[in-house]
Amino acid sequence: MAFITIAPPAQPGSSDVALSAPTKVSGPFSSLRSVPSHILLIALAIVSIFPIYWMFVTAFRPPSDALSTNPLPGPLSLENFQYVLKTIPIAGMLANTFGMALALAVSQLLVAILASYGFARWDFVGKKALYLLFVGSWLVPFQVTMIPNYLLVSQMGLLNTITGVVIPQLCSAFAVMMLRQHLEAFPKDLLDAGQMDGRSSWRTLWEVVVPNLRPALAALGIMLFISAWNEYLWPSLIMQKSDALIQVGIRGFLGAEGNNWGAIMAASSLACLPIFLIYIFLQRYVVDAFVRSGLK
Amino acid sequence: MFIETAGPATGVAPAGLAGLPVNRRPKRRAVSPYLYILPAVVLLLVWTYWPLGQTVNLSFNDWNLIPTKPKQYVDVQKYAKVLSLPELHQALLNTGVYILAFLGISVALPLVFALLSRKVQGKARTAYQALIFVPFLITPVASSAVWRWLFAPEGGTIPAIAAALGAPMGNVFRNPDSSMMAVIVIVGWQMLGFGVLVVSAGLAGISPDYAAAASIDGASGRQITWRIIIPLLSPSLVFLSLMTILLSAQWTYPIIDLVTQGGPGNSSTNIYYLLYQFGFRNFDAGLSSAAGTLFFLGFGLIALVFVELSERLSFYDN
Numbered sequence: 001m002a003f004i005t006i007a008p009p010a011q012p013g014s015s016d017v018a019l020s021a022p023t024k025v026s027g028p029f030s031s032l033r034s035v036p037s038h039i040l041l042i043a044l045a046i047v048s049i050f051p052i053y054w055m056f057v058t059a060f061r062p063p064s065d066a067l068s069t070n071p072l073p074g075p076l077s078l079e080n081f082q083y084v085l086k087t088i089p090i091a092g093m094l095a096n097t098f099g100m101a102l103a104l105a106v107s108q109l110l111v112a113i114l115a116s117y118g119f120a121r122w123d124f125v126g127k128k129a130l131y132l133l134f135v136g137s138w139l140v141p142f143q144v145t146m147i148p149n150y151l152l153v154s155q156m157g158l159l160n161t162i163t164g165v166v167i168p169q170l171c172s173a174f175a176v177m178m179l180r181q182h183l184e185a186f187p188k189d190l191l192d193a194g195q196m197d198g199r200s201s202w203r204t205l206w207e208v209v210v211p212n213l214r215p216a217l218a219a220l221g222i223m224l225f226i227s228a229w230n231e232y233l234w235p236s237l238i239m240q241k242s243d244a245l246i247q248v249g250i251r252g253f254l255g256a257e258g259n260n261w262g263a264i265m266a267a268s269s270l271a272c273l274p275i276f277l278i279y280i281f282l283q284r285y286v287v288d289a290f291v292r293s294g295l296k
Numbered sequence: 297m298f299i300e301t302a303g304p305a306t307g308v309a310p311a312g313l314a315g316l317p318v319n320r321r322p323k324r325r326a327v328s329p330y331l332y333i334l335p336a337v338v339l340l341l342v343w344t345y346w347p348l349g350q351t352v353n354l355s356f357n358d359w360n361l362i363p364t365k366p367k368q369y370v371d372v373q374k375y376a377k378v379l380s381l382p383e384l385h386q387a388l389l390n391t392g393v394y395i396l397a398f399l400g401i402s403v404a405l406p407l408v409f410a411l412l413s414r415k416v417q418g419k420a421r422t423a424y425q426a427l428i429f430v431p432f433l434i435t436p437v438a439s440s441a442v443w444r445w446l447f448a449p450e451g452g453t454i455p456a457i458a459a460a461l462g463a464p465m466g467n468v469f470r471n472p473d474s475s476m477m478a479v480i481v482i483v484g485w486q487m488l489g490f491g492v493l494v495v496s497a498g499l500a501g502i503s504p505d506y507a508a509a510a511s512i513d514g515a516s517g518r519q520i521t522w523r524i525i526i527p528l529l530s531p532s533l534v535f536l537s538l539m540t541i542l543l544s545a546q547w548t549y550p551i552i553d554l555v556t557q558g559g560p561g562n563s564s565t566n567i568y569y570l571l572y573q574f575g576f577r578n579f580d581a582g583l584s585s586a587a588g589t590l591f592f593l594g595f596g597l598i599a600l601v602f603v604e605l606s607e608r609l610s611f612y613d614n
Contacts, residue, residue: 044428055438111335124326148350232549232554233549233550246437265441275433
């Protein structure tokens, strides 16, 4: 939902070129001249990281030290985490949210693979008009359609269920547009070769196209997962009487705990943990996918 | 359930495709492309376009969202009412301020940072960028909690620093003069890294040959920046600006809901939060839908103008 793309991304092969640095200008003074740049970037990095650092530092302090202004962690304690685990079923919330985000990422990816293949491979009557449906959908903010969506989910009897959160978002127009651009750049020779081998279009898709697009699909899938995990508006409307998902469950905890900052920071760091782990291990994919959405 | 509807493609496609001559794109009246795009189109129609029609429909009715209570047709009364509400004027004004603030934070500032830090390359650059991007990935409940803690009047880091500098501050979220600023700080902190990465990636995509050639021709560093680099970056900048204008109200929504609830006294609300309050707090479906329809038309118009302008202004190197 949050991302739109208005121009084709770099070709699959050249994406590394776009993000990796050009060859370094060497010379005796190049390192000296870059000192102000380093200072600027360090300052920016500190501003970006300090709140997150502070979240973890506060979470790992003994509750009696919560108001400490010592910038260093000091004696570590797991008491805040134990308190959170005891007070709210946070493990269950994390598992539910993980399942929700995974289901959304997988279904959005599948729907987008099929649709983008249909658009990229054939010319057909009404193609432009149908594609316009996808481009136009980012002009329809979710807040404008939330009442009819809410009523529909309610009629289906899915209020306060995870299914109700998932179902309206099974198709991501953004994913369709991103993948279509990848597929348009897909070598036509490979498709034709598949066809000459007597493969059906269905088998060509799964045996030729998908295996060759694996990096792009992985990047897009991770991005869809992160977006689903961080989605707030729709879960907050649908799950008003349930705290099965982390976004809503922690919101209730924040309200109940008031100024118990140690516990609040512990719960918050748990809410971000899965995304941090993904980022640490798959950083390239994550940055690539999010930034490519904004490349010319 | 929808994914399975695509299954029949297996049955239809082989017979149709096997006998075709090798074309770049088979062009014929086949059902297979329609079957492939069917799940996506059905989902879009059911969950985006049909609800959009419903919203327009609801905007002409008086209804409190209770299924047993019949809707009552009221013509354009809801539009007349919503346009006269001071809350709407405040929300529109705030949304404008949010957009201007984020044009600064997620477009202008990243441009300055990216240009000034061009000399840092290689591993160091990747490391800085990795850190700068982290706030963008923080889930809204966590970022709002962290910043409430940083701004907490008792024990919060920022008020402590402010007091040490001789400028004591109270509770920023409860003060109508600062509540909006606080929302801008939190969302800006999340969006800055995204802007920096998009601009840097755009910058890295510009061939250094242009600058080298211009420099041989005697162009100064400033001339190269203004006459070559920025025009070549314009597609990235136009994209970021359009996203900022269209999505600022959505970026701020979760933080407004979690931190200020639009207050105090509507000082930090925005147009989408207003839709939520009309619909799910006041249970006035007609009012929320009338306002929603107006915002949809307004943003659609802005987007069309913007796309038209960017076609004319953007400068490509191909």
